Amino acid sequence: MITAFILIIMKSGDENKVIEKLKTDPRVKEVYKVCGEYDVIVKIEVEGISGLNDFRDKVLRKIREAVMSETLIATSYGWER
Incomplete structure (x- = not known):
């Protein structure tokens, strides 16, 4: 099993549309809107x-x-609260 984090830059204002598309896939475990260079992070x-x-x-x-x-x-397990 591989865990990966995908950082996405998207067209302005399309974050919610992308999140809804991603949520339909069972391999997607978490999705966050973020501030900074990237718009969305997907686990x-x-x-x-x-x-x-x-x-x-x-x-x-x-x-x-x-x-x-x-x-x-x-590449390895970190820490989780």
Whole structure:
């Protein structure tokens, strides 16, 4: 199982539309609107690199409102309250 965080920059004002699209996919575990360079951060859980590629190709790249994204793969468990 791979946990990844995807940081997305999108067209202005489209955050809610993108969040609604992302929420329909069961691999999406959390979605946040954020302040700063990125507009939305998404936490996903997928089965291996092939699952990450599948999410990128079938979900992320089909979101027209997304201008750019960066994917960060978690390499170890951190800390959770």
